[in-house]
Amino acid sequence: MKNKSPITCTRRIEFDAAHRVMEHEGKCKHLHGHRYVLEATFVAKNLDALGRVVDFGVIKQELGGWIDDNWDHTTILFDKDKALGKAISDITGQTIFYLHTNPTAENMAEYIMQQVCPKLFAHLPVECVRVRLNETPNCYAQIEN
């Protein structure tokens, strides 16, 4: 039973957001929206007393809550894109979420993996080991720990 890969649990979270990729060679430089699908995968050293890595409801509450508060129905922009962000929030009152990088699926997945999950799950004996973010049904970025 050596080298058996650990059991994981994965929660899928969908949200809607707008973004644009600054200096993109094609139409992704224009503001547009996606129905994003985020999948976060967790491992624990041991299963809990009930036999879980972490309750799926806890992932929904923590990560789903963060997504609801920070990304869902927002515009996600590179922090060099403040003029656009200001125009959008001035006109529509929408929240703008700024990243220190272009908001590609890759950078957004990395942000969830490296910045968001470690803080949200610090109080639990679990670790996020994979984040996959679909921008479309056909395109996703994935980061593994």
Ligand SMILES: [Zn+2]
């Ligand atoms: Zn896009």
